[in-house]
Each structure stands twice: as C-alpha cells, then as structure tokens.
Amino acid sequence: MQDIAGVLVNTVISAALYATMAYGLAVIYGVMRIINLAHAGLMMLGAYATLALFTRFGLDPFLSLLVVGPLFFLIGVVLYRLVVRRLPRSGATPSMESLLLLFGVWLVLQNLAYVIWTGDTQSILTSYTMKSVPVFGVRVGVPSLFVFLGSVLSLVFLNVVLRATYLGKAIRAVTQNRDAALLAGVDADRISAMAFGLGTAFAGVAGGMLSSLYAFTPDFGRSFLLKAFCIIVLGGMESVTGVAAGALVLAFLENALGSWTTLPTSLQDAASFTLLFVTLVAFPQGLPGLAARVRAAFK
Amino acid sequence: MKRLPLAAGTALAAWTLAAPLFLERGTLNDVWNLAFAVILASAWNILGGFAGQVSLGYSAFLGIGAYTTVLLSLKGINPFWTLPLGAVLAALFSVVIGLPAFRLRGPYFTIATIGVGEAVRVVASSVSFTGGSSGLRMPAGAFDFTLNYEAMAALAIVTVGIAALVRKSAFGRALAAIKQDIDAAESLGVDSTRFKLGAHALSAALVALAGSLYAINFQYIAPGSVFDFRLSLAIVLAPIVGGVGTVAGPVLGAIVFSTLQIKLLSVPALRDSYLFIYGGLLILVMLYEPKGLVGLARRLVARARRTPAPPPEAARAA
Amino acid sequence: MPPEPLLSVRGLTKRFGGLTALDDVSFDVAPGEIYGVIGPNGAGKTTLFSCLVGALAPTAGEIHFQGRRIGGLANHAVVRRGLVRTHQIVRPFRDMTVDDNVSIGAHFGAGKRRGTDARRRTAEVLDRTGLSSRARDLAGTLPIGDLKRLEIARALAAEPACLCLDEVMGGLNPSEIVAAMSLVRSIRDAGVTVLMIEHHVHAVAGVTDRILVLNFGEKIAEGPPHDVLADPAVISAYIGDEEAAS
Numbered sequence A: 001m002q003d004i005a006g007v008l009v010n011t012v013i014s015a016a017l018y019a020t021m022a023y024g025l026a027v028i029y030g031v032m033r034i035i036n037l038a039h040a041g042l043m044m045l046g047a048y049a050t051l052a053l054f055t056r057f058g059l060d061p062f063l064s065l066l067v068v069g070p071l072f073f074l075i076g077v078v079l080y081r082l083v084v085r086r087l088p089r090s091g092a093t094p095s096m097e098s099l100l101l102l103f104g105v106w107l108v109l110q111n112l113a114y115v116i117w118t119g120d121t122q123s124i125l126t127s128y129t130m131k132s133v134p135v136f137g138v139r140v141g142v143p144s145l146f147v148f149l150g151s152v153l154s155l156v157f158l159n160v161v162l163r164a165t166y167l168g169k170a171i172r173a174v175t176q177n178r179d180a181a182l183l184a185g186v187d188a189d190r191i192s193a194m195a196f197g198l199g200t201a202f203a204g205v206a207g208g209m210l211s212s213l214y215a216f217t218p219d220f221g222r223s224f225l226l227k228a229f230c231i232i233v234l235g236g237m238e239s240v241t242g243v244a245a246g247a248l249v250l251a252f253l254e255n256a257l258g259s260w261t262t263l264p265t266s267l268q269d270a271a272s273f274t275l276l277f278v279t280l281v282a283f284p285q286g287l288p289g290l291a292a293r294v295r296a297a298f299k
Numbered sequence B: 001m002k003r004l005p006l007a008a009g010t011a012l013a014a015w016t017l018a019a020p021l022f023l024e025r026g027t028l029n030d031v032w033n034l035a036f037a038v039i040l041a042s043a044w045n046i047l048g049g050f051a052g053q054v055s056l057g058y059s060a061f062l063g064i065g066a067y068t069t070v071l072l073s074l075k076g077i078n079p080f081w082t083l084p085l086g087a088v089l090a091a092l093f094s095v096v097i098g099l100p101a102f103r104l105r106g107p108y109f110t111i112a113t114i115g116v117g118e119a120v121r122v123v124a125s126s127v128s129f130t131g132g133s134s135g136l137r138m139p140a141g142a143f144d145f146t147l148n149y150e151a152m153a154a155l156a157i158v159t160v161g162i163a164a165l166v167r168k169s170a171f172g173r174a175l176a177a178i179k180q181d182i183d184a185a186e187s188l189g190v191d192s193t194r195f196k197l198g199a200h201a202l203s204a205a206l207v208a209l210a211g212s213l214y215a216i217n218f219q220y221i222a223p224g225s226v227f228d229f230r231l232s233l234a235i236v237l238a239p240i241v242g243g244v245g246t247v248a249g250p251v252l253g254a255i256v257f258s259t260l261q262i263k264l265l266s267v268p269a270l271r272d273s274y275l276f277i278y279g280g281l282l283i284l285v286m287l288y289e290p291k292g293l294v295g296l297a298r299r300l301v302a303r304a305r306r307t308p309a310p311p312p313e314a315a316r317a318a
Numbered sequence C: 001m002p003p004e005p006l007l008s009v010r011g012l013t014k015r016f017g018g019l020t021a022l023d024d025v026s027f028d029v030a031p032g033e034i035y036g037v038i039g040p041n042g043a044g045k046t047t048l049f050s051c052l053v054g055a056l057a058p059t060a061g062e063i064h065f066q067g068r069r070i071g072g073l074a075n076h077a078v079v080r081r082g083l084v085r086t087h088q089i090v091r092p093f094r095d096m097t098v099d100d101n102v103s104i105g106a107h108f109g110a111g112k113r114r115g116t117d118a119r120r121r122t123a124e125v126l127d128r129t130g131l132s133s134r135a136r137d138l139a140g141t142l143p144i145g146d147l148k149r150l151e152i153a154r155a156l157a158a159e160p161a162c163l164c165l166d167e168v169m170g171g172l173n174p175s176e177i178v179a180a181m182s183l184v185r186s187i188r189d190a191g192v193t194v195l196m197i198e199h200h201v202h203a204v205a206g207v208t209d210r211i212l213v214l215n216f217g218e219k220i221a222e223g224p225p226h227d228v229l230a231d232p233a234v235i236s237a238y239i240g241d242e243e244a245a246s
Helices: A002-031 A040-059 A065-082 A095-116 A142-164 A166-176 A178-183 A189-212 A222-235 A242-262 A265-282 A288-295 B003-021 B026-051 B059-074 B079-102 B106-126 B143-167 B170-180 B182-186 B193-217 B229-242 B249-264 B274-288 B292-306 B312-317 C045-053 C075-081 C098-108 C115-128 C146-157 C174-189 C202-207 C226-231 C232-239
Strands: A132-135 A138-141 C007-016 C020-030 C034-038 C061-067 C083-085 C162-166 C194-198 C210-213 C217-222
Touching: A002 A040, A002 A138, A002 A142, A002 A166, A002 A189, A002 A222, A002 A242, A040 A065, A040 A095, A040 A189, A040 A222, A065 A178, A065 A189, A065 B106, A065 C202, A095 B106, A095 B229, A095 B274, A138 A142, A138 C202, A142 A166, A142 A189, A166 A178, A166 A189, A166 B229, A222 A265, A222 B106, A242 A265, A242 B059, A242 B292, A265 B079, A265 B106, B003 B026, B003 B143, B003 B249, B003 C194, B003 C232, B026 B143, B026 B170, B026 B193, B026 B229, B026 B249, B059 B079, B059 B229, B079 B193, B106 B229, B143 B170, B143 B193, B170 B193, B170 C007, B170 C098, B182 B193, B182 C075, B193 C061, B229 B249, B229 B274, B229 B292, B249 C146, B312 C020, C007 C210, C020 C045, C020 C061, C020 C210, C020 C217, C034 C174, C045 C061, C045 C075, C045 C083, C045 C194, C075 C083, C098 C115, C115 C146, C146 C162, C162 C217, C174 C194, C174 C202, C202 C226, C210 C232, C217 C226, C217 C232, C226 C232
Parallel strands: C034 C194, C034 C210, C083 C162, C162 C194
Antiparallel strands: A132 A138, C007 C020, C007 C061, C210 C217
16 A cells, blocks of 8 residues: 555655654663753754754755754753753662752743744754655655754764664663663763763754754754653663653554544544553563563463 | 731732732733732642642643633633633643543653643644634623633632632642652542542643633733643743742742743843743752742741740730 | 461562562461561562552562552552551651651551540550650651651551561661660560561571561571571572582
C-alpha cells in the first residue's frame, strides 16, 4: 500500500530527528539525574542561532550546525558551572529543585529571545525549502532529508564519542552505576560539565534542524520537549539504541495517526502527550524494562 | 508572635471585603487580580506545598471552571449555579488524572502533569463545542463588578482559611508526612494515594471556582488564556517564591507577583522582561532559599535571636 | 490445645530479577511471643519484614495475620489490620515535631484515633518510650538513640497487635541495649506480639522465646534461643565454616 511506504519513510525521518532531540535530554538525565526543562529553551535558542547565522552571514542552516554544535557545547558547560553545579545534589534521585531551577533558566532564555528577536514568527527559507525528492516512491521534502542526514551524522558522532573516548566511557559508566564509577576514579564534576555541554550541544543542533522545518517563536520547544520526555521514558536513558527505539515508536504513532485517521494535526500532539502519560504510568521502565520482563517471563 | 499572622490576616481580609467602599475601580481591579492570585497560589499549595506533589497542569482546572460557566450560561443557566458544577467537574477530572499520575514520584509526576495540561489545551482548541481556538463569549447581560469582586475576595479568604485548617489538621500532617517520606508514611498506615487524591480534588475545585469567577468578569475566554501553560507556571511561582508548605507563603508570593506584574506593566521598558524576572526569581529561590520568602524570614529571625540576648522583658513579649 | 498462630507464613518467596532474596520461608508466630529473626548480612531479614507488611509484594507464598490473608495488601492496609514495622535505618519526619511524628501513627494506624483521643494516645506512647520531654522538638534535631525510640514510638502509636522491630539495637551501647531489651519486654507485656530482627545475637537470645534463622533467603533453623544458637548449621552460617556444614 502506498500509504504504508509513506508512513514508514516519514517515521524513519522523524525518528532520527526525535532521537537527536531526545538524546540531549537523556545524557543529562543519565549522568546527573537532572530533568533539564531548559532543554526546550536551548532548542529554541538553537533555532534562533541558526536563523542569525543565516540572516547575517548567509550560512546554510545545515552547514551552520557545525558552528552551533560546539557553540552550544560551550554554552552548556558555562550553564553548568554558573548555575547547575551550585545546587545541593540529592544524589541518586532526581530532585524537584533542579527541575524548577532549570525551569527558571528556560524562562530566562525565552525572555532573552523575546528581547533580541521579538515575538514575531520566524522561519528560514532557502532555495531548497520547497523542493522535494522521491524516496522509495514517497515524496520527501529536501529540508527533511537534510535533517535526516544531519541527525544520523550527529548520532553516529555520538556513538563514536560514547564508545571510543574516555569521556564517552565515563558517561556510560556513570549512567549505569554512579557509585561504582565514582569509586573507579571518575571526576563527577568534570563529567557532569561535559555531559551538560553535550546535552546542550544536541539541543542546539536539534533546534537548528527544526528551524528548517517549522516556523518558530520564543515559545517554541514545549511540545518538542514533551516528545523528548516521551521518548526517553519509553526508550530508557541507558543507551542510544533505547532512545532510537523510543523515537521510532513515537514517530510511528504520529505518522500512523496522521495518515490513517482524520485526526487534526493539533490533536496528534495530544496523542503524543497521552502516550507519555500512559507510558509513565504503565511501564515506568520504558521499553527496555518491558523487554527485560518479557525475557524474564520466557526463562 | 504567633498571633501576628492571624491578626494581620483578619485585618487584610476585612480591608479586602470593604474595599469597594473606598477604592476606585482601577485599584479595585488590581485587588481583584491579587485575590485571584491568592486563590490559585493557596489552592495549589495544598497539593504542591503541603504534600510536595508539584503539578504544572493546574491551568486545566481553571479552564474547566471557566468553560463550565460560559457554556452553561450560554444555555441560559444562571451563572451562579455554574460555580459548584464547575468545581465538581474539576474535582472529578483531578481524580481521573490523579489515579494514574500519583503512581509516579516527584519530577515524573510533574512531567506527567505538563503533558496533561498541554493535552487539555490542545483538545480545547480543536474541539468545536468549546468554541475552538477562538474561544467563547458570555451571554450579554447585566454584569455586576462589585458582586464579582466580593465573590472573588470571599473565595480568597475562604481558600486561605481552608489551607490553614488543613495545615493544622491530621489530614495536613498526613500530607506533610507524605511529602517528607512517603514510604515511611505508608508504613504508619497513611493511604498516601487517597490523601493525594483528596488534596488534588480540593485544590482543583477551588481553582475551578476562581476560573468561573474569572470568566464572569472578563466575559470572554479562550484556550490560549485559560489553558495556557504560562498560567500553570504563574500559579506555581507564587507559592514557591513565597514559601511552599506554609499558609502565609502563597499569600506573600501572590502579593509579590501581583505587585510585580502591575509595576512591570506600567514601565514599558520592563514590560517584556517579566519572564526574565520570574525565571530569575525561581533560580534564586532554588539556589539560595528553597523555602521561599517565609523560609528566609524565619532564618533571619532565628539568626537575630542568636545575637546577644535581648532584655528579658522583650523576650517574653515576643 | 495450642493457640491459633497470630502470624502464619507459608512458602514465602521473593525474587528481584535473577536474585532470590527469600526462598520458601515458612513459620508461625504465636500471640504474645517475642520471636527473633537472625542471620548473616544479606540473609533476607529486612526483605522478610517488607513482604510481611506489604511494602514489597511477595513473588510467591501466603501470609495470614489474625486468621486473614494479608499477602498482596498495601502497606497502609496491613498497618490498619494491626501489623506494623520499624525501619532498620530510621526514617523520622525530620521537619515535624516528635509529637506530630507519633501522632501520625495514632491517627492512621489500627487505632484510627481522632482528635483528643489521638492526642491522648500520642502522649501515652511518648511517655512509655521516654520521649515526653522531647515532644515539641523537631525530629531532625534528635540524637540517634532518641530517633530509634521515636521509630518505635510511632509504630506503637499505630496500636499494632504485632510489632516488627528491625535492628532496634543497632549502634547502641551496652546500657542502651539493656534498656531496649526491657522496652521490648514491656511492649510484649502490654499485649503486643513482637518480631525482632537483630544482629546482637546475645541480646536477642536474652529476650526472645523463639528464633528463626535465615541464610541466603532460606530458613535454616527455628526454635528456642539456646537450641538455635548451638545448632552447627547456624554457627557455620555466621562463621562460614564449610566443614561444620557438611
């Protein structure tokens, strides 16, 4: 059926972007057990940064990701050192103080954007914004394709960092077993700073890519934040594959609902939020937990 | 010293109720806004401050109250009767969300409430019988501002009174126990889910009542205004900055934010900076004084007491 | 005719993923007994208590209290039936006064007291546990000895028919231990059956009627203190002596 091909292709494309978005949240949560509500604001800033680079220097939005990534890494480290590090940490369990603190940061970022760019809706229009190409018989917008490529590259880069560098291994260690990692000599403060930088970089890059697909205002980011939460709850934060799995499920649900029902787009968002809610309540361990339980049942 | 809050509160309450006699309409509007903020802050605090369950989705209850009033008024029902109905509906909805959501702890519960709030807003914007995203208008008719004002002021006083009663009661202590150590509370017989649901329903009903009065006052509501996330956030900021878990905290916080809002709106340069100020306040509070203004005040008082002892007469009088 | 057991456990098993914390444990506790539970670290003692009161759901097995099934009930429901536990690592409500802490037990426990009735019960319990002078102090300011007493006081206020004490003597000096033993006896004399997990083997021998010994989640001995403590299997479990076990 033509429909299925369309749904599948769009699912994969959306999933890559969602995974990039979600990973930024996952790494911070995994290393510091902090729920970064400022992630939405950082994505929004990423979009605006890309816009600024585009309007000022005519830099192609996708090329500018090479600038946005490192820039936002630095912003993340600074944010960590200035603000997040000062929080009394409760350790293993996520704290309300950090949640609310980063909420405050989100508000500040929003205001920053309003002041610099006003509340007008912005969008980035390039020569290829309106073009589309056929992929497996499905028409896909060129920006979407570039977003897919950008996301895949980011995730590949991420995988390399996680597997081959000290930083990456330390991040994985702390995520899986904080105490053991600290005993093994991991510098919690440095890794946290790096993780926050990495998470922020991903937020910026995701925002930059989103700016090619959607119009945006300083209020931008909230619904994407919720989708990112949905994904990390579904997929667990332990691994990139988990996040990818969660992203695929959410993307599939959205595209399926869009293609096969007459549900208006806005209500599709409500469907995502409901999925988040249901997942949080029905399987708090997400898909990995579900998979583990299934495996245990078959032992 | 302990009598001070009660005396101050009673004086404030009396002044608020008598205000239409001596304040002009413009200032009365400001007091109306203040009362509105006090209701939302104090009601939210029953679940968020006393029980420690931070919900960022309270705009849903405000909207339920507002929409119930408008929709039923459009059908010809006297707005006065719509108030209790709105409150009941909000309470029911709070139980429906609460039953699954309260299985989550801490920040996960908070995220779930963000999701619910957004879902409700999105549904209200899309469904036609709620007027879609363009909202609804109250039926044309005589509107008595003084009556609405008195109702809002009375509701504010009642809400603070309820919060005070809850705090002192066994129910309040159970909520405090739940906040500090939910498993220990359960191990002493506290059915934490039932209490959380109860606190949620009570605060939802109070917020809905405020929403109904809001709708009557502004005569026009839209999902963008009553279901907005920014409203949920404003509801949360006042008690947090003022001091969660106390009775005076939300009131203090509401006063601070209401005054801030008035000042900000009157200075054009600062008008767009309110998010910055709210965000900044939140950051400062979380970093330096999580117990808010009330906590700060108590710390200062305690520190003052530790200075060389005042003459015995002064100490006894305090 | 032996009295109907107050607490009856059959085949209690608890698994966490691949780890079996409790394996087919069965025992009865008669009303009015002081029943000890001992075993090396990790034997599953606290897990046993958690399963009894409903803080953990057993993987398998049956628990009967006062003749009725309680396996599967939530913690607060089990407390209402009269089975209450204390925590090995004390969990006071630090921002509340000692008085308020204990009142939680009085209000929401098996006694379901209200108003002045609850206040009276709270005062009684504070008196019995020697905390009356500290009633208005914030729990967070108490030293560890008083915190342990508070833990017991809260549980007592809930009017249990059976009280499960988890290592109440941990960290106490010899004279405090003697006082604790005397408190446990007075609790039993007031009509409350007591289960106690203890590491102080001699203290527990001095105060209990019977002892259950767990090792790696399994019951390896049960009986009067003297017999159990002389049992080679029990000795080797504590010392890890492979020879004695064969």
